Amino acid sequence: MEFDFQTGVAFGMLAIVLVYLTNRFVLTPIRRSKTSPDHNCGPDCKCEH
Amino acid sequence: MSKEPLTIALVGNPNTGKSTIFNALTGLRQKIANYPGITVEQKVGTSIIGGVLHKIIDLPGAYSLNYKKLDERIAYETLIGSYEHEEIPDLALVVVDSSNLDRNLYLATQVMDLGIPVMLILNMSDVAKGKGISINPDLISNSLGVPVVAISAKNKSDIDQLKQKISESDLEVPEPLKWGPDDSLKEAMNLLINEWIKPYTNIPESARSIEALRLISEGEFNNAFYQFEKEEKGKSTIKKARELVEKGGGNPMATEVLSRYNFIGECTSNASSITSQTKASLTDRIDAVVTHKVAGPVIFTLVLLFMFQAIFSWATPFMDMIDLLFVEGGNWVANTLPEGMLNDLLVDGVIAGLGGVVIFLPQILFLFFFIYVLEGTGYMARAAFVMDGFMTKVGLHGRSVVPLMSGFACAIPGIMATRTIENWRDRIITIMVLPFMACSARLPVYALMIAAFIPSTTILGIFTLQGITFFGLYIFGIVMAVLAAFVMKRIFPTGQQTPFIMELPAYKMPKWSVVFQNTAERGKVFITEAGKIIVAISIVLWFLASFPKTEMPVLTQTDNTEYNSSFDVTENPESYQLRHSFAGQFGKIIEPVIEPLGFDWKIGIGLITSFAAREVMVGTLNTIYSIEEEDGESSTLKEKLINDVNPETGQPVYSIATAISLMIFFALAMQCMSTIAIVKRETNSWKWPTAMFVYMTALAYLSSFIAFQIGSNL
Ligand SMILES: Nc1nc2c(ncn2[C@@H]2O[C@H](COP(=O)(O)OP(=O)(O)O)[C@@H](O)[C@H]2O)c(=O)[nH]1
Numbered sequence: 044m045e046f047d048f049q050t051g052v053a054f055g056m057l058a059i060v061l062v063y064l065t066n067r068f069v070l071t072p073i074r075r076s077k078t079s080p081d082h083n084c085g086p087d088c089k090c091e092h
Numbered sequence: 093m094s095k096e097p098l099t100i101a102l103v104g105n106p107n108t109g110k111s112t113i114f115n116a117l118t119g120l121r122q123k124i125a126n127y128p129g130i131t132v133e134q135k136v137g138t139s140i141i142g143g144v145l146h147k148i149i150d151l152p153g154a155y156s157l158n159y160k161k162l163d164e165r166i167a168y169e170t171l172i173g174s175y176e177h178e179e180i181p182d183l184a185l186v187v188v189d190s191s192n193l194d195r196n197l198y199l200a201t202q203v204m205d206l207g208i209p210v211m212l213i214l215n216m217s218d219v220a221k222g223k224g225i226s227i228n229p230d231l232i233s234n235s236l237g238v239p240v241v242a243i244s245a246k247n248k249s250d251i252d253q254l255k256q257k258i259s260e261s262d263l264e265v266p267e268p269l270k271w272g273p274d275d276s277l278k279e280a281m282n283l284l285i286n287e288w289i290k291p292y293t294n295i296p297e298s299a300r301s302i303e304a305l306r307l308i309s310e311g312e313f314n315n316a317f318y319q320f321e322k323e324e325k326g327k328s329t330i331k332k333a334r335e336l337v338e339k340g341g342g343n344p345m346a347t348e349v350l351s352r353y354n355f356i357g358e359c360t361s362n363a364s365s366i367t368s369q370t371k372a373s374l375t376d377r378i379d380a381v382v383t384h385k386v387a388g389p390v391i392f393t394l395v396l397l398f399m400f401q402a403i404f405s406w407a408t409p410f411m412d413m414i415d416l417l418f419v420e421g422g423n424w425v426a427n428t429l430p431e432g433m434l435n436d437l438l439v440d441g442v443i444a445g446l447g448g449v450v451i452f453l454p455q456i457l458f459l460f461f462f463i464y465v466l467e468g469t470g471y472m473a474r475a476a477f478v479m480d481g482f483m484t485k486v487g488l489h490g491r492s493v494v495p496l497m498s499g500f501a502c503a504i505p506g507i508m509a510t511r512t513i514e515n516w517r518d519r520i521i522t523i524m525v526l527p528f529m530a531c532s533a534r535l536p537v538y539a540l541m542i543a544a545f546i547p548s549t550t551i552l553g554i555f556t557l558q559g560i561t562f563f564g565l566y567i568f569g570i571v572m573a574v575l576a577a578f579v580m581k582r583i584f585p586t587g588q589q590t591p592f593i594m595e596l597p598a599y600k601m602p603k604w605s606v607v608f609q610n611t612a613e614r615g616k617v618f619i620t621e622a623g624k625i626i627v628a629i630s631i632v633l634w635f636l637a638s639f640p641k642t643e644m645p646v647l648t649q650t651d652n653t654e655y656n657s658s659f660d661v662t663e664n665p666e667s668y669q670l671r672h673s674f675a676g677q678f679g680k681i682i683e684p685v686i687e688p689l690g691f692d693w694k695i696g697i698g699l700i701t702s703f704a705a706r707e708v709m710v711g712t713l714n715t716i717y718s719i720e721e722e723d724g725e726s727s728t729l730k731e732k733l734i735n736d737v738n739p740e741t742g743q744p745v746y747s748i749a750t751a752i753s754l755m756i757f758f759a760l761a762m763q764c765m766s767t768i769a770i771v772k773r774e775t776n777s778w779k780w781p782t783a784m785f786v787y788m789t790a791l792a793y794l795s796s797f798i799a800f801q802i803g804s805n806l
Contacts (some may be wrong), residue, residue, distance in 0.1 A: 048432075056437070058629055060631045
């Protein structure tokens with residue numbers, strides 16, 4: 044497989060997309076699940092307020 | 093009345109015209125701030141009444157003073173003066189909607205128990221008159237024991253009359269508990285007040301009887317709302333109090349509510365009458381049918397059936413147009429760009445993946461259009477009412493209905509809406525079953541399978557088998573949610589249900605601008621949100637499906653038998669390459685697991701990607717099938733699915749049994765990362781999202797297995 048311009052762009056896109064997907068499906072859910080819930084969060088909840 | 097400046101509070105159910113009255117009284121002399129630390133608006137203004145400058149507070153709308161909801165709690169705390177830096181109001185103006193008197197008076201009877209002067213404002217007199225309801229304010233005043241004024245807040249002279257009445261008020265405190273709790277309830281209240289509330293809590297004196305009643309009906313205290321000592325003592329006293337009520341023949345949960353409504357009924361029955369039936373009851377007459385025990389569910393079913401049939405048939409021409417657009421677009425890119433990797437990636441990866449999903453935009457738009465029209469006309473509330481019947485029969489709380497119905501759009505807002513359910517277990521059960529409701533992300537998968545594999549036989553003239561299957565999948569979701577709730581309810585009993593009041597707004601024409609705006613917004617979200625993920629996944633998938641590059645061995649007579657198992661003569665080089673790519677190899681690894689469900693490895697890849705979001709499945713299939721397609725060919729995904737043949741057996745990959753099995757899998761499996769994340773956040777524990785994922789996906793696997801095994805052996 045020779046490495047021409049199109050191949051370069053294609054792999055570039057792959058890289059961007061991998062970063063996006065990791066952020067969207069790994070980092071964001073982790074961050075989101077950590078933010079504190081609102082009121083009425085039940086017995087498992089360690090509400091500060 | 094004294095010429096002292098007073099603090100006057102406006103209380104009432106939502107939408108009774110409180111704000112209108114507040115604005116009329118205060119004019120521009122008002123300021124809006126947030127209550128300290130929370131985001132509920134506090135509206136305070138001043139008004140000159142009878143030459144004195146009074147302070148007016150508009151409290152958040154509340155249906156009761158049981159303060160389980162933030163709004164209600166704020167209204168309650170302001171009235172009893174426990175809110176920081178607020179004095180107890182000198183006068184409470186209870187605003188009620190005259191056209192819905194009985195229900196609105198519930199709150200009024202509660203406010204009357206707080207030991208502050210009360211005046212009742214029968215607002216919306218014009219609406220009541222229009223409905224043929226006539227009310228005698230003097231009779232109401234006599235039986236309730238508070239001053240009453242009937243007005244229409246939109247009418248300036250009525251506001252003047254209200255001001256007059258306020259300035260004449262002698263600020264008399266109404267007789268507490270006028271609604272007449274029976275002896276055992278009174279005894280229970282006294283027990284609670286004397287043995288627990290007075291000695292051990294910081295509840296202000298004026299609120300003690302309301303608090304006692306609340307504890308009796310709920311059976312538990314909410315430690316977030318007040319300070320107390322000796323929790324154990326509190327619990328045992330509540331238990332004793334409830335036993336007293338039971339001994340007296342009452343139900344601790346319902347006695348208070350029933351007595352209040354009895355009292356209200358007595359007050360209003362002779363003070364109000366319905367004169368003309370005609371205009372009055374258009375809404376009521378429709379409701380008599382629409383919310384009827386038998387006709388209600390039938391109508392609800394027909395509405396849904398019609399809706400899904402329409403979605404299916406009306407969207408077709410638009411879908412064909414979009415399809416054409418993407419096929420032509422793909423061809424154009426393929427021919428314009430020089431040959432190379434980028435060309436393939438764009439055409440077979442991005443355009444195919446995106447096109448596979450965007451094609452469902454018309455159906456999504458129609459779906460939301462119908463949902464918003466049903467909401468706008470007021471039918472949605474009736475549908476919820478009808479569902480409520482089923483829900484409470486299986487033991488779900490009435491408040492679960494609205495969150496469940498919003499699950500038709502997406503589980504996430506539905507899960508957030510469960511915050512209105514006060515009982516934690518009821519709430520958890522609702523959250524756990526909510527993802528069974530057929531959300532809009534499932535629509536593309538259902539639609540694709542149905543269009544390809546369900547014949548479009550016409551039934552009953554206007555319906556087709558396709559439309560009915562579509563509808564059936566939505567009903568299936570509801571039934572599974574209800575069944576799952578029923579089972580969970582047996583596993584975690586949540587106690588008896590507190591009565592739940594649902595508001596049925598009058599029917600009206602929907603506001604079309606709102607309907608179209610909201611629908612367009614949903615379409616935009618579908619394209620941008622789903623679109624981004626699909627493009628991203630299609631790109632990754634294209635790489636996984638295109639590497640490593642393998643050449644198809646050249647077939648010769650002699651080694652025919654040797655290669656027989658790894659490829660066959662009919663296979664083209666593209667599918668050979670695909671089968672040996674990373675994606676293909678991975679698919680082959682998981683194939684044994686999904687084979688019993690009737691899925692081949694390509695569907696398997698689709699299933700894996702669909703765990704990110706369900707609609708990605710369709711994009712994935714389109715990408716995989718486009719890579720496999722010989723260059724120059726172009727057919728729709730539907731045709732590709734129908735024509736796909738298993739190289740090993742020579743049989744079509746998809747049979748009706750496969751399609752049904754796949755639809756059942758999508759109906760039941762927990763394939764949505766965002767939902768998992770929200771459940772984690774709302775429950776603050778990984779326990780629930782994990783349990784949800786496991787039980788739903790296991791159920792999906794099992795059901796698909798059974799469906800396919802039965803289907804393929806028929
Ligand atoms: N016909 C009629 N409409 C009213 C009257 N009072 C208020 N409204 C309307 O009812 C709706 C709800 O009023 P609003 O003051 O916002 O109610 P709130 O939620 O209690 O503050 C608004 O559209 C008002 O214009 C009334 O006396 N007659």
